[in-house]
Amino acid sequence: MKNTTISDDCAVDIRALRKAYGAGESAFVALDNATVSVRENEFFTLLGPSGCGKTTLLRMIAGFDYPTSGEILLNGSDITSLPPFQRPVNTVFQNYALFPHMTVAENVAFGLEALGKPRTEVKARVAEMLRLVQLEHLAGRRTNQMSGGQQQRVALARALAPQPKVLLLDEPLSALDYKLRKEMQSELKRLQYETGITFIFVTHDQEEALTMSDRIAVMSAGRILQIGTPREIYNRPADRFVASFIGETNFLTGALHGVANGKAKVTLKSGQSVVVNAASDAPASGDVTFIVRPEHASVVEGSGDLRGIVEKVVYFGTDTHLHLRLSGGEAFTVRQQNGSVSGSAVEAGQAVAVAIAEGAAQVVRA
Amino acid sequence: MTSANDLTTKLEAVDARRRWLLASPALLTIFLAAIGPLFIVLAYSFLTPGDYGDVKWQFSPDAWIGVFFERDIFDDTLSLATAHVDIFWRSVKLALITTVATLFFGFPTAYFMATRNERSRDLWQFLITIPFWTNLLIRTLAILQIIRNEGILNTALIKLGMIQEPIQILFTDTAILIGMVYVYLPLMVLPIYASLERLDFRLVEAGYDLYATRWRVLRKIILPLAKPGIIAGSILVFIPAIGAFVSPSVLGGGKNMMFSNLIELQFGQGRNWPLGSALSITVMIIVMAALLVYARNNSAKDERHA
Numbered sequence: 001m002k003n004t005t006i007s008d009d010c011a012v013d014i015r016a017l018r019k020a021y022g023a024g025e026s027a028f029v030a031l032d033n034a035t036v037s038v039r040e041n042e043f044f045t046l047l048g049p050s051g052c053g054k055t056t057l058l059r060m061i062a063g064f065d066y067p068t069s070g071e072i073l074l075n076g077s078d079i080t081s082l083p084p085f086q087r088p089v090n091t092v093f094q095n096y097a098l099f100p101h102m103t104v105a106e107n108v109a110f111g112l113e114a115l116g117k118p119r120t121e122v123k124a125r126v127a128e129m130l131r132l133v134q135l136e137h138l139a140g141r142r143t144n145q146m147s148g149g150q151q152q153r154v155a156l157a158r159a160l161a162p163q164p165k166v167l168l169l170d171e172p173l174s175a176l177d178y179k180l181r182k183e184m185q186s187e188l189k190r191l192q193y194e195t196g197i198t199f200i201f202v203t204h205d206q207e208e209a210l211t212m213s214d215r216i217a218v219m220s221a222g223r224i225l226q227i228g229t230p231r232e233i234y235n236r237p238a239d240r241f242v243a244s245f246i247g248e249t250n251f252l253t254g255a256l257h258g259v260a261n262g263k264a265k266v267t268l269k270s271g272q273s274v275v276v277n278a279a280s281d282a283p284a285s286g287d288v289t290f291i292v293r294p295e296h297a298s299v300v301e302g303s304g305d306l307r308g309i310v311e312k313v314v315y316f317g318t319d320t321h322l323h324l325r326l327s328g329g330e331a332f333t334v335r336q337q338n339g340s341v342s343g344s345a346v347e348a349g350q351a352v353a354v355a356i357a358e359g360a361a362q363v364v365r366a
Numbered sequence: 367m368t369s370a371n372d373l374t375t376k377l378e379a380v381d382a383r384r385r386w387l388l389a390s391p392a393l394l395t396i397f398l399a400a401i402g403p404l405f406i407v408l409a410y411s412f413l414t415p416g417d418y419g420d421v422k423w424q425f426s427p428d429a430w431i432g433v434f435f436e437r438d439i440f441d442d443t444l445s446l447a448t449a450h451v452d453i454f455w456r457s458v459k460l461a462l463i464t465t466v467a468t469l470f471f472g473f474p475t476a477y478f479m480a481t482r483n484e485r486s487r488d489l490w491q492f493l494i495t496i497p498f499w500t501n502l503l504i505r506t507l508a509i510l511q512i513i514r515n516e517g518i519l520n521t522a523l524i525k526l527g528m529i530q531e532p533i534q535i536l537f538t539d540t541a542i543l544i545g546m547v548y549v550y551l552p553l554m555v556l557p558i559y560a561s562l563e564r565l566d567f568r569l570v571e572a573g574y575d576l577y578a579t580r581w582r583v584l585r586k587i588i589l590p591l592a593k594p595g596i597i598a599g600s601i602l603v604f605i606p607a608i609g610a611f612v613s614p615s616v617l618g619g620g621k622n623m624m625f626s627n628l629i630e631l632q633f634g635q636g637r638n639w640p641l642g643s644a645l646s647i648t649v650m651i652i653v654m655a656a657l658l659v660y661a662r663n664n665s666a667k668d669e670r671h672a
Binding site (some may be wrong): 062063064083084085088089090091093095097098099100101110111114116158159162 | 566567568569572573574575576577578579582586587590591
């Protein structure tokens with residue numbers, strides 16, 4: 001086992017992990033140079049579209065797949081090449097993978113029995129777990145006679161019973177309907193809080209990721225694009241893909257000049273200019289892309305940051321979307337909260353000025 | 367009112383007649399191929415043997431007495447037919463060993479096939495079925511060629527210096543077993559393969575994830591889920607094995623009889639068709655009773671579980 005210096009509060013340390021199928025030019029790279037540290041007690045989410053490598057990464061942490069190169073450390077010890085049954089890590093599978101020939105209690109007891117725990121301890125722990133997921137009354141039931149939500153709870157109890165260091169969850173809510181999904185989201189948060197176990201959660205649902213996670217790693221095409229808290233990911237996306245995958249966004253391009261204190265001025269095609277946030281590593285000049293979230297822009301009286309013509313007004317109940325054509329020809333959406341019942345005074349065809357909230361414009365990697 | 371009622375009954379009668387007519391080909395097949403012959407065998411078992419084979423239409427319980435007892439030729443007393451009992455136990459023993467051996471070789475084979483990718487699975491399945499296209503007698507004679515004293519096996523072992531004298535395998539129970547295992551192996555592999563192919567291998571992953579070693583996963587997850595296939599395969603092997611005829615007569619050399627050789631003897635040299643019929647029915651009843659007991663135990667266990 002390799003001894004490496006790591007901070008104490010780091011549960012899973014993934015270093016330069018790579019997974020390639022095939023060799024040479026034709027190799028398919030499922031995961032490329034993934035480096036991420038998951039902290040103790042954290043609800044960490046791997047977010048990305050299907051085929052982005054998030055499940056591959058999870059399977060390598062669980063031990064079902066082995067990386068082509070790189071290291072996985074668990075509480076400081078190298079587990080990269082350990083078989084799954086020697087890793088103190090448990091998984092909640094996408095389709096639960098409950099054992100159909102066993103009862104609920106037998107399913108939950110499986111891991112404890114494999115670890116060779118004494119019978120009385122197994123019994124007590126199974127009862128405790130079933131209480132935790134509120135399924136005590138179904139202990140003797142076969143799992144194939146249960147609803148999706150109940151099966152989900154059994155899968156959770158089964159994976160939590162051996163008290164793993166890390167719980168891996170592979171899109172566990174994707175098979176549930178909307179209402180049940182909402183219910184299970186808060187259930188998962190509660191379980192994580194009560195057990196104090198580190199959760200690594202895989203999902204393609206950006207809303208789920210934002211509401212549940214302490215931190216999110218956004219992935220695409222085998223790469224981790226950005227790691228941050230939900231607020232950071234949403235408000236300060238580093239990358240064009242991150243910005244478009246999470247929430248709705250306006251993309252604008254213009255010429256950047258002079259970065260100072262993380263701020264810069266970008267001049268659009270129309271000649272108007274906007275103050276944007278720019279990272280220190282952003283180019284000092286040249287064309288850049290920046291984003292403005294629709295709710296961070298508003299239609300104002302007098303002169304704003306941008307000018308445009310309203311093309312369409314779409315009413316959404318809680319808010320109204322105004323689709324504009326800017327004077328430079330770009331499409332731009334403004335989302336206005338419907339604060340009063342009188343409705344929006346803006347109509348299609350009207351020329352308007354748009355103000356962008358302080359610090360809301362953000363330069364992204366193209 | 368009455369005329370309407372008459373019409374309904376008339377139409378119903380027509381309908382019923384038509385249903386019987388349409389079902390008649392199936393019923394006829396079942397009767398001619400299954401039930402009818404069984405009744406003939408049953409009837410023959412209660413008749414008197416003819417002088418040159420065949421039967422005389424004269425009631426006699428002698429055949430059934432002969433199944434279980436033998437009559438002393440001097441004082442006419444009855445004693446238990448130990449020869450029959452011995453042969454019956456040999457048949458059961460050999461059929462059981464065959465079943466266990468085919469399971470031992472068949473399960474890993476089926477598991478191997480089920481874990482290949484989808485395209486090569488069809489090829490493996492095809493290869494397993496190829497022996498079915500060759501005549502059973504030829505396959506058994508091929509085994510004879512391999513295991514006889516001057517055969518490939520003994521020659522090779524002598525050439526390799528592992529033995530000095532050829533091992534006498536032919537005309538022993540081992541020879542019968544080798545022949546039966548070879549012939550019945552596909553009947554074990556295919557049903558197990560069918561149930562393993564349906565197995566969700568994510569369950570295996572879940573087992574590993576929950577600290578189960580490979581052995582534990584096999585014992586606690588794969589075997590219980592493959593149980594229907596294992597049972598089907600065992601029945602498919604055991605039943606023909608208990609009534610095997612070609613393997614014991616070719617490889618057993620006539621000395622090591624199994625039940626069907628005994629039955630054949632009664633219809634051939636023995637010229638005692640009623641006894642042959644009674645023996646046939648006896649073995650059928652015993653196998654059926656065993657299966658029924660097994661099925662009942664099994665369903666009772668399932669009910670307790672649920």
